Amino acid sequence: MSVEANTVPSRYAARLLEQASAAGCDAEALLAEVGLSSSDLQSKDVIPSLKYGELYQLVMRKTHDEWFGMFSAGKVPLGAFRIMCLTLLQCSTLRQVIIRAGEFAEICRGMNTRYYLEENALEAAITLRPVNHISEAEFQQKLDEAKPVHLLTAVLTWHRFAEWLVASDLPIKHVLVTYDNTHTEESLVYTEVKSILFEQPYNGIVYDTACLDLPVVQNEENLLNFLRTAPYHLVTEDPAHIRFADKVRNILKKDVSASMPSSDEVASQLHMSTTTLRRKLQNDNTSYQRLKDECRMEAAFHLLNCADLSNNEIAQKLGFDEPSAFFRSFKKWTGQTPGEYRAR
Known part of the structure; x- marks a missing residue:
């Protein structure tokens, strides 16, 4: 059972692949590695934002350019x-x-x-x-x-x-x-x-x-959450057309640990009742639990690429009481164990 993700227009991925092909990458191989195909882009108006994020980060790794798609006048090394x-x-x-x-x-x-x-x-x-x-x-x-x-x-x-x-x-x-x-x-x-x-x-x-x-208010702890989707979310998010589900997701992704806010707390931040929150999320074809799982899965993708973190440490950062609970959830989300994902 996979988590239903927020979406981005398929043309974003098509444009990214055009640029990647011009840089010498195999577009079909890139799509296959993230579980997509060219027919997905042709037949669907949107794709999951998590898939787009995986694709963007994969292109950066393949091209050895962390500023891919942005002007830097050179290749910026990963990290x-x-x-x-x-x-x-x-x-x-x-x-x-x-x-x-x-x-x-x-x-x-x-x-x-x-x-x-x-x-x-x-x-x-x-x-x-x-x-x-x-x-x-x-x-x-x-x-x-x-x-x-x-x-x-x-x-x-x-x-x-x-x-x-x-x-x-x-x-x-x-x-x-x-x-x-x-x-x-x-x-x-x-x-x-x-x-x-x-x-x-x-x-x-x-x-x-x-x-x-204006003072800088972020810290190193907040940076870990921020980096898990950087820089693709800086490129794709459009504040003028943000869905209600995205607003909730932006609140949740600030903290994916055990202290992640409850649906009641999120509703309070948005100045509405929990019932209204659930109804609005239902209108966007999602739910609080689904968004919560998605945020944790997105964070897991980034943390599993950090070689200095063990699987047990990642489970702790994601708010799981036991590493085994993280392994079961990740297997349910992706069909792979954390170890298999890292090996890939």
């Missing part, structure tokens, strides 16, 4: 994002985060672009610039070769990551892009942007300067 996050968690404000992220890019192999901060009394612009060892001419060539959707995705992925760090909405004043407005290819992220300024000198994003003083 770089985690190390960068650990570094940025030590910052006190968003301003310091931007500066330190730029410093990290200067020493990270493959990350040939960095975030650069310019601010005045009213506005702060965070723009993509070349690292010091890349010439302006080389960087411009990379920009010319990049797809507009990858440039925009890189900018807005940063925006969503910044919002996570400060646990607060960051109102966007403008998004800056170097390309012209004749590029109308569909983006996963256009819907949340109210103002895009085309043919600008740089690609970036503009906030009110006051946003830079």
Whole structure:
């Protein structure tokens, strides 16, 4: 018995596979490894978001590029994002985060672009610039070769990551892009942007300067939950069209341990009765228990890829009283034991 997952449009996977094929990957083999086929993409409008997440992470591993699908002007080695996050968690404000992220890019192999901060009394612009060892001419060539959707995705992925760090909405004043407005290819992220300024000198994003003083509130414990789906959820989530079930799921995935909130607690956070919560979830063809299982399964996929964690430690982090209970649940979710999943 599998858990019914939230979904993303099948075209997301089709686009990802096109990019992966261009990078030398076997698209059919990638699909088979996550339990999908090309006919699934052709015959279905949506696929489970967990399958898309598995596919995205698989492509990153096969291409050895953790920034796959986002503009970095190079290949970013696996593990770089985690190390960068650990570094940025030590910052006190968003301003310091931007500066330190730029410093990290200067020493990270493959990350040939960095975030650069310019601010005045009213506005702060965070723009993509070349690292010091890349010439302006080389960087411009990379920009010319990049797809507009990858440039925009890189900018807005940063925006969503910044919002996570400060646990607060960051109102966007403008998004800056170097390309012209004749590029109308569909983006996963256009819907949340109210103002895009085309043919600008740089690609970036503009906030009110006051946003830079927001404190970093996340910690290393929260980071583990965040990393289990990064970065694909930063690319695909669309806050303008989020379902009720997704809102509940976003609450649950903040803590997948034994202290995961009950349905009563979630209903209270959403200012409604438990009966209303259940009815709304039923309207989205799911349930509280199903979402709870899905969040734990999603976390399990990430944790099982952490070689320094034993299966028993993972069971504990997921809130299971006994490792055997975790093994039984994982077998029910996936048809495999945790050991078989790790071996695959």
